[in-house]
Amino acid sequence: MNVTLRQIRAFIAVADLGRFNLAANSLGLTQPAVSILIRELEAEMGVSLFDRHTRMVSLTAIGQEFLPQARKVLEDLELATRGVRDSAALKHGRVAVAASIVLAATIVPPLLARFLEQHPGVAVQLHDMAEERIRMALKGGQVDIAIGTLVDDDPEIKATPVICDRLMVTCRADHPFARLKQVRWQDLAKERLIVLAAENPLREIVERTMIRVAPAFRPSYEVRFSTTAISMISAGMGISVLPENSRQLAPAVHVRTIELVEPRVTREISILQHRQRSLSPAAQRLRELILTNAAAIRAAHLETDA
């Protein structure tokens, strides 16, 4: 059994048009070609599908039964391929992107907004999650791409750097630091420092650096979310070391961010993706958009805050 699509297309055309040569025309073939296609199909099925009167052809009972089914097969195929093509063309499709809570609240939304503007048919899901969970979400396939920091190299995950995020001191406007242009890490040793919970990759970075300039130093508070840290700063409970981006989370009036030097510490924010899995067209496009726009968008944001 080897019915071909060409045979079926010919069958439908002849059934619809009632003449072999008309059908041939509509298929861009010649009449003998159609004749042969129909003959093959009939041989395949072991029945004649058309009654050939000299003046025209008409469907046999069996042919009539077969026609709607043949139509449906062709339609379904058409639909399926169009679905795929549309996904490819970003007319629809979906992309799930993960981002740390801070990034999901700062630089990511404008990027997604721009993406959606260009591709309104695509469903975008933003999963904001703790940094440390991103890796698993990528591996598990819950998200297509992620925006975040890769602390240690993972063979399964590919990272493409997008922007560099400086670590800054965040303190209240009435704190002595607030009037300085720069603060050194060792200046932090005398302060009450609010740090993030141990699971957060940022904590690791802060600790590694502090240990070099003030080995005996102990943080005063430990919180899970940057937003909490900022609230505490705002309440005068201490200061914190946070990525530059978090500045956008702070109520601008009460809190200041000051450059932190000796050493300058940056962390790379990258687009993360599973190394083996290829990106869907939508994800692919979003990735490109992020790569080309991220710097600009970030710059714009910091400016408006400053």
Added chain:
Amino acid sequence: MNVTLRQIRAFIAVADLGRFNLAANSLGLTQPAVSILIRELEAEMGVSLFDRHTRMVSLTAIGQEFLPQARKVLEDLELATRGVRDSAALKHGRVAVAASIVLAATIVPPLLARFLEQHPGVAVQLHDMAEERIRMALKGGQVDIAIGTLVDDDPEIKATPVICDRLMVTCRADHPFARLKQVRWQDLAKERLIVLAAENPLREIVERTMIRVAPAFRPSYEVRFSTTAISMISAGMGISVLPENSRQLAPAVHVRTIELVEPRVTREISILQHRQRSLSPAAQRLRELILTNAAAIRAAHLETDA
């Protein structure tokens, strides 16, 4: 747009088997051929459907989306063509059916008549044969289906019950029994009983029952065919226990059938078929027709006789 069935078949095979060369094997092609088919399909759609890691291939998100739809198209096509082919077979097929001599003379012919009315092109053969030979005819493939009784279960034969046939006393109109509504088995003990030959399954049933109510009883005559038995009854030589259906064989004026109780004995008449062999469309259709019509036809027959 010109997706071909070969491409789709290749796509499904690769998706299922996870390797190009395995898929190629299952399709009866070589690996490069499959490679090209997939490449063409992907080009057609404008997306890659598989991620090729060296060790194996896996579906992309879009591929996963496409797979079930592709499957459905192929399945629908398969179904449609099979439908047509079946219809074709029903147009000029043949079916051989076996039935016991009694059934072949009573309920079977009207069923075949109705079948032929609906499917005039089908050649139907009715093999009337002794009950005990039916099983071999089925196993040997001489007949497609049979109508009869399956005495003991046979693993090779599948039985679908159609109607229940009561055992009745058959006697001449001037016999004392003829005026009764019911006769008990033990009443038979004093009669001259005509029984069927030992090969006939019915004989077994009659004997088993009689032995319980009259252990010492011996039949007076033994014949091979029910028709013979009825002729003998008609000649006043004795009475017999026969299935209700045989009544139709009796010349109505001279012979009566009376209900036989204590116990009521019935035997199931089933459609028999070989368990392994699948039925041809014509046989399949005949089987359905018997199942839906047998009861009605039998009822009609008994009524006209009564």
Added chain:
DNA sequence: CGCGACGATGCCGCTTCGATATGGCCTGCG
């Protein structure tokens, strides 16, 4: 570090497909 498994690619022969030409049949018209 080399071997083996797997997919991609290039080349060649064959099958298949379709166009052209032609023939047969029926119908409609003169």
Added chain:
DNA sequence: CGCAGGCCATATCGAAGCGGCATCGTCGCG
């Protein structure tokens, strides 16, 4: 009643598509 015009079937030939073979590149495993 015969001829002309549609219409489908058949035959032949050329082209293209398809599949097999050989080979290459790559990655993973021992």
